[in-house]
Amino acid sequence: MARTSTGLRMGAGVAAAAAALGVAQLLAVFFSPAADARTAVGTAVINLTPGPVKEWAIQTFGTADKLFLSVMVIVMIGVLAAVAALGERSRIPTGTLAILAGAVAGSAAVLALPGARPVDIIPTLIGAVCGIAVLRLLTSGRIAEGRATASMEAAGVDPGRRLSLVTLGFAGVGLLSGVGGAVIGRGLRSVSGDRDSFALPAVKSPAPPIPADVQPQGVQLPNFITSNADFYRIDTALRVPQLSRADWRLRIHGMVDREVTYTFEDLRKFEPIEKVVTLTCVSNPVGGDLISNATWTGYRVRDLLRDSGIHADADMVLSTSIDGFTAGTPVEALSDGRDSMLAIGMNGVPLPVEHGYPARLVVPGLYGFVSATKWVTDLELTRFDRTQAYWTKLGWSERAPIKTESRIDVPRDGQKVPVGPVTFGGVAWAQSRGIQSVQVRIDDGPWQFARLGASYSNDTWRLWSFPWQATAPGTHTITARATDNTGATQTQDQATPAPDGATGWPSVSFEVR
Numbered sequence: 020m021a022r023t024s025t026g027l028r029m030g031a032g033v034a035a036a037a038a039a040l041g042v043a044q045l046l047a048v049f050f051s052p053a054a055d056a057r058t059a060v061g062t063a064v065i066n067l068t069p070g071p072v073k074e075w076a077i078q079t080f081g082t083a084d085k086l087f088l089s090v091m092v093i094v095m096i097g098v099l100a101a102v103a104a105l106g107e108r109s110r111i112p113t114g115t116l117a118i119l120a121g122a123v124a125g126s127a128a129v130l131a132l133p134g135a136r137p138v139d140i141i142p143t144l145i146g147a148v149c150g151i152a153v154l155r156l157l158t159s160g161r162i163a164e165g166r167a168t169a170s171m172e173a174a175g176v177d178p179g180r181r182l183s184l185v186t187l188g189f190a191g192v193g194l195l196s197g198v199g200g201a202v203i204g205r206g207l208r209s210v211s212g213d214r215d216s217f218a219l220p221a222v223k224s225p226a227p228p229i230p231a232d233v234q235p236q237g238v239q240l241p242n243f244i245t246s247n248a249d250f251y252r253i254d255t256a257l258r259v260p261q262l263s264r265a266d267w268r269l270r271i272h273g274m275v276d277r278e279v280t281y282t283f284e285d286l287r288k289f290e291p292i293e294k295v296v297t298l299t300c301v302s303n304p305v306g307g308d309l310i311s312n313a314t315w316t317g318y319r320v321r322d323l324l325r326d327s328g329i330h331a332d333a334d335m336v337l338s339t340s341i342d343g344f345t346a347g348t349p350v351e352a353l354s355d356g357r358d359s360m361l362a363i364g365m366n367g368v369p370l371p372v373e374h375g376y377p378a379r380l381v382v383p384g385l386y387g388f389v390s391a392t393k394w395v396t397d398l399e400l401t402r403f404d405r406t407q408a409y410w411t412k413l414g415w416s417e418r419a420p421i422k423t424e425s426r427i428d429v430p431r432d433g434q435k436v437p438v439g440p441v442t443f444g445g446v447a448w449a450q451s452r453g454i455q456s457v458q459v460r461i462d463d464g465p466w467q468f469a470r471l472g473a474s475y476s477n478d479t480w481r482l483w484s485f486p487w488q489a490t491a492p493g494t495h496t497i498t499a500r501a502t503d504n505t506g507a508t509q510t511q512d513q514a515t516p517a518p519d520g521a522t523g524w525p526s527v528s529f530e531v532r
């Protein structure tokens with residue numbers, strides 16, 4: 020065996036991994052969505068990551084957490100492949116073994132996905148075979164020793180350089196097939212056409228119009244209604260599920276007298292309603308932005324459940340999405356007067372795909388992880404003492420009503436405030452109870468009432484403003500606390516988001532000068 024430099028060996032490992040992943044990605048186009056091993060491995064990593072690490076990723080990267088994960092998975096595979104290739108020998112082919120191990124892990128990850136069939140591991144296996152072939156070729160010494168092609172010889176390319184070029188070539192082909200496969204796969208499966216051709220049903224009693232004075236004047240605050248583009252997004256889906264209306268089903272089963280499965284067409288027999296509801300993520304830290312407000316169109320879950328004959332001892336609805344996420348919601352929250360919805364529209368258009376197209380749950384008053392299942396396909400009537408939903412298994416609470424909270428949007432931390440009049444402001448929320456007042460304190464001064472934007476409903480956030488005279492130059496602090504309509508004031512006790520939502524008063528330092 021020719022002695023190949025460390026760098027070239029590591030390069031061979033990376034090229035082999037690129038070829039394996041690229042071929043697998045390209046071939047996956049011909050199989051079910053589960054066949055994409057790269058995404059399957061990422062999904063497995065998400066599922067196997069301990070709760071606190073997930074929490075850290077959400078806190079640190081927010082909506083970019085998935086991009087971070089995808090990049091990390093590819094970087095990790097590249098590093099492993101490079102290291103494994105270093106030891107590739109004919110007696111102990113560590114690189115080959117590493118690729119085989121990768122193929123086994125990839126196949127297992129594929130088969131673990133909901134809806135995966137055994138044939139879906141074929142792209143992974145063929146990819147692995149290609150990766151091994153590339154690795155063996157590059158580490159065999161054949162290219163460096165073999166007869167140079169006439170053109171290479173003419174160009175004076177030496178054997179080491181020849182090997183680097185061939186290695187780069189394989190890496191490039193792998194990369195191109197991978198990107199090509201990902202792009203083609205996405206195009207083939209995309210439901211954006213299905214979504215574009217969907218017109219929301221006309222609603223007989225639209226949500227009450229939004230009065231202009233929900234929005235305080237004189238301060239730049241978030242819009243009372245969040246645009247779909249700005250709406251926060253949190254989910255465990257590495258690849259946004261692409262579920263067409265024709266393929267969508269909602270099965271209602273478990274502790275019921277009559278099991279039923281609705282098609283999307285079947286929903287027409289129910290009365291469409293419209294409701295403005297503020298969604299909040301339990302992972303939102305004090306002062307965080309994992310909260311948004313939209314007008315939702317859809318059907319009352321209560322209406323969908325009406326004919327099922329729910330057993331009296333059922334206390335939980337376990338909702339499941341097409342990608343296997345689950346949330347456990349109290350039966351009461353889905354059947355009482357709050358009009359929990361199976362939402363199909365968001366701000367007047369069909370649900371954006373990343374927000375659950377074609378249908379999701381929207382439950383006023385509960386954090387998203389126990390209620391707001393996107394791409395929902397299954398409602399099982401069950402009991403809290405019989406089963407646990409996705410995040411509860413990871414140590415989060417089984418029931419999670421939204422806490423009374425406020426946030427300071429203006430000033431931003433460290434903002435320079437010129438001496439003179441200024442208006443501060445923010446948002447406050449206590450969905451299902453509603454906000455009664457917001458108080459603000461500058462430094463250690465007395466609590467003063469903020470001005471409240473008009474209340475739209477108890478299920479929506481309330482914007483507030485606070486006009487102030489900046490006189491004394493220097494560093495100052497503004498602190499806020501909200502009181503809900505039950506008279507309960509936001510607690511000063513600091514709590515982390517886990518297990519049932521962060522608490523504490525938001526506080527921001529600013530600079531008067």
Ligand SMILES: Nc1nc2c(c(=O)[nH]1)N[C@H]1C(S)=C(S)[C@@H](COP(=O)(O)O)O[C@H]1N2
Pocket residue numbers: 250251252253254255256298299300301340341342344373374386387388390391392393394
């Ligand atoms: N299928 C699915 N639905 C889901 C989740 C998920 O991971 N998968 N996350 C939930 C959580 S934790 C929140 S906070 C809300 C966020 O909804 P949004 O992305 O539309 O803002 O969706 C909920 N629904």
Ligand SMILES: [Mo]
Pocket residue numbers: 253299300301302386387388
């Ligand atoms: Mo969440």
